[in-house]
Amino acid sequence: MVRRHELTDAQWRAIEPLMPANGRPGGQWSEHRRVVNGVLFRARTGVPWPDLPERYGPWQTIYERHRRWSADGTWQRILAELQIEADAGDPDGALARDLEPEWAVNIDSTSCRAHQHAAGARHRAPRLPGKGGGTRVEADGREALGRSRGGLTTKIHLLADDRARPLTWITSPGQRGDSPMLLPVLETLRVPRRGPGRPRRRPDRVRGDKAYSSRDNRAYLRRRGIKATIAEPGDQRANRHHRGRTGGRPPAFDQAQYRRRNAVERCVSKWKQFRAVASRYDKRDYIFNGTLTVTTIIIWLRDTVQEPSETT
Structure with missing residues (x-):
C-alpha cells in the first residue's frame, strides 16, 4: 500500500534504473525505495x-544515505536524467516550450527561515571529490545562512520553466540581493541532450x-x-526621464x-508544500x-509520469 508522501509504482519505475547499483564492498544497500520514501517523508x-x-x-540509514547522495551528486544526476527525458520527449526539441515558439525561463527568489537546529555547524574547509564522499565546498556566507529582517535565513535564487518546475537554483545568505544573482543563476542553467549535442544553456527569454x-x-x-521581460522600477524610470535625451530609450517590455x-x-508554492524546504532544518548547505x-x-x-487509470 502506497502511503501519503511516498513514491507511486509508476514514479518508482521512472527512477529505479537511475539509482546507484545495489551493492558495495562490505555489504548490501538497504532497499532503495524504502530509503527514498523515508527521505520524502x-x-x-x-x-x-x-x-x-x-x-x-x-x-541513521535514511540520514546517511541522504547525506551521501547529496554530497556525491546522486540526487542531481537523477534530476538531470528526468530533465533529459522531458527535453527528448518534446516534439519541438526544446524543454517546456509549451505553446510558445521559444524557451522561456522565469527567475525569482524565496527566503527560507532557518530553524535553530540549522545553526551552529562547525567550520569545514572545502573538500575535493574523493575518499569520504563528494564535493563539499563551503558556501559563501558560512553554509548559506545570513541575517535578514526575518532572522537567520537562507535565500534560494531559482529558475523555473513555464510549467512551474524548478530548473536550477543557487542558495545564498538571506540578506543577499536579487539583482547580483541573475548572472550566476543563469550560468548554472544546463540541460544535457540525449545523444550528441551541447547542453542547452541559453534560453530564448528571461522573465523577472x-x-x-x-x-x-x-x-x-x-x-x-x-530577450528580457523585466519590469522597470519607478526610480529607474524617473531617473531616465530626469536625464532627458541622455537618459536613453525605455527598455522593451511585453506585458503579456x-x-x-x-x-x-x-x-x-509547490516547493514550500515540503516543510523541510519552507523551513531549513539542515546544518550543512550541501x-x-x-x-x-x-x-x-x-x-x-508528478508532472511527467502518467499514472495508470483505474479500471472498474
Missing part, C-alpha cells in the same frame, strides 16, 4: 531524523520582476541574445509575456541542497 513533514516512522528502517532590472543585467542578456512570470511563483533536489525530483515526476 522527512522532507514533507520536517520531522527530526530520529522521529522517522519505524516502517522506513533505522533512521523589477528587482532584476539593472543596466548590467540587461546588457548581459543582450550580449547573449536573450510578463503575466506568465507567475510560473516561478507557482513553482515556489545537505539542504540535496533536500531541494529530492523535492524537485518529486515535482518533475
Whole structure:
C-alpha cells in the first residue's frame, strides 16, 4: 500500500534504473525505495531524523544515505536524467516550450527561515571529490545562512520553466540581493541532450520582476541574445526621464509575456508544500541542497509520469 508522501509504482519505475547499483564492498544497500520514501517523508513533514516512522528502517540509514547522495551528486544526476527525458520527449526539441515558439525561463527568489537546529555547524574547509564522499565546498556566507529582517535565513535564487518546475537554483545568505544573482543563476542553467549535442544553456527569454532590472543585467542578456521581460522600477524610470535625451530609450517590455512570470511563483508554492524546504532544518548547505533536489525530483515526476487509470 502506497502511503501519503511516498513514491507511486509508476514514479518508482521512472527512477529505479537511475539509482546507484545495489551493492558495495562490505555489504548490501538497504532497499532503495524504502530509503527514498523515508527521505520524502522527512522532507514533507520536517520531522527530526530520529522521529522517522519505524516502517522506513533505522533512521541513521535514511540520514546517511541522504547525506551521501547529496554530497556525491546522486540526487542531481537523477534530476538531470528526468530533465533529459522531458527535453527528448518534446516534439519541438526544446524543454517546456509549451505553446510558445521559444524557451522561456522565469527567475525569482524565496527566503527560507532557518530553524535553530540549522545553526551552529562547525567550520569545514572545502573538500575535493574523493575518499569520504563528494564535493563539499563551503558556501559563501558560512553554509548559506545570513541575517535578514526575518532572522537567520537562507535565500534560494531559482529558475523555473513555464510549467512551474524548478530548473536550477543557487542558495545564498538571506540578506543577499536579487539583482547580483541573475548572472550566476543563469550560468548554472544546463540541460544535457540525449545523444550528441551541447547542453542547452541559453534560453530564448528571461522573465523577472523589477528587482532584476539593472543596466548590467540587461546588457548581459543582450550580449547573449536573450530577450528580457523585466519590469522597470519607478526610480529607474524617473531617473531616465530626469536625464532627458541622455537618459536613453525605455527598455522593451511585453506585458503579456510578463503575466506568465507567475510560473516561478507557482513553482515556489509547490516547493514550500515540503516543510523541510519552507523551513531549513539542515546544518550543512550541501545537505539542504540535496533536500531541494529530492523535492524537485518529486515535482518533475508528478508532472511527467502518467499514472495508470483505474479500471472498474
